[in-house]
Amino acid sequence: MSVLIYAENAGGTFKKSIFEAVSYAKAIADQNNTNLIAISIGNVSAGELASLGKYGAQKVLNVSGDKLKNFVNQAYASVIAEAAKKEGANIVVLSNTFSGRGLAPRIGVKLEAGVADGAVALPEQNGGKFTVKKTAFSGKAFAIVELSSANKVIALVPNSYKVVETGGSAQIEDFAAETKESDFKAMIKEIVRSTDKVSLPDAEIVVSAGRGLKGPENWGMVEELAGLLGAATACSKPVSDAGWRPHSEHVGQTGIAVSPNLYIAIGISGAIQHLAGISSSKVIVVINKDPEAPFFKVADYGIVGDAFEVVPQLIAAVKAYKASA
């Protein structure tokens, strides 16, 4: 018995959400007095692989080579499931990223494992019951799921578990995975990565704006504020529906669910479908000219005022704060 964590890389490096997942998997291994093994697929440098040791991985299985250089859902699922079987891992942990959400169900079927997607807390293990808390109803509630199968797959939501450095080190081993041709039917034609922007699902700060901004030409100040704070930008649904911003920025019940440390909402009314996707944010700031806007009911801090006056002033205040810090 052991715990296996899939350490997904983004262009050869691991992001913070992966260190969170490794820390989380380490805590599960500790709960069960067993060890933590990581698996990395793709071309990742030895130094980067070794960094997983800092968060508690005792061993890192390294699967490299051109064939598996880029993410192929079906093939990666086969490799991870094979590693779990060879290493006797009965719990497989992933980060609930876009790729993780493609892998978890496939690995679950291969291992005949119950799958807890969207996990937000450590499992509880009492009297032979293994339960995991996960998001449900698009962020409006949580469900406690019992996994009753011998094998288990858990996908952790980014930003819901703290990175913990154990100060350990990991031994790196090459893992030769057998792959079958039929796992490679889907072919990647193009990968577009914008490196200059913070990605929304794993951002620690999100600056979001709604229809109150009147038109796409007014997003300059939103981007400037986000840039100053190292934040990702987001928007409400009507804004992306109108084509003012890309669909990938739309948060809410039918968009992306985020759980940043700080969510700043500018000119967004706070409809129930919008709140669903952002309600697990740790701190919420609302800027709206209407004191009756529903968003103020769930906000921690608020400014009642015109965004076109408040936001430029806020930008100046953040600049002043940064200059003095």
Add this chain to the structure above:
Amino acid sequence: MKILVCVSNVPDTTTKITFTDNNTQFNTNGVQFILNPYDEIALSRAIELTDGGKGTVTVINVGEVNTEATIRKALAIGATDAVRINAKAHDAWYVAFQIAQYVKANPFDLILTGRESIDYNGSKVAGMLGELLDLPSVSIIKKLDAADSEATVEREIEGGKEVLTIPYPFVAGAAEGVAEPKIPNMRGIMSARTKPLTVIEPVEVKTFSDIISYETLAPRGQVTLVPAADTAKLVDLLHTEARVI
């Protein structure tokens, strides 16, 4: 082209979520159920791809008789026919297993799901179906272009996107961007009543997971209002009190 669209019956997006029986049951009292918004997108794309006699669109649902209103809605939007597997949808594994059994006996060129159901948000059915049928799967797609022997899909990745080509048959979960949701017209609503809806009985499946209870969100405290002219105060509070910057 034969397309299968998996549809689920979910609480309307405006629903206030509450629970009964000591937080072990979802309170469906007064809740209106709708066709899952992402499934509507998947269905709309399937109809576009088969428009003008270029194929058929079958919708399938695992659910009890109370889901038939949602299935009829899918038929009204333009599906050719429908299948209901007569069982309570226990979890994604249960649903995927039942649908996979059906597809093994009735092959399709393309199987679409929504990117997730807005109640349990698993994004699991597409991947599980792919694995059970040994087909490629892409859980969340933003774009789907279909050529004769293969399709081109776009999927989101953190901070970017990926473009893939996949030969039929395969499974994909539709998200926004794939199509504009279609609204049923009068003719669609009339014809939906007479379109075939086949009910079949489920097969036996092992259980791997159960929801044993629910939790509601922790309430937030009172909002601290800062005067519009004093943004420096807000920055200070975020730094010293909230400790988020």
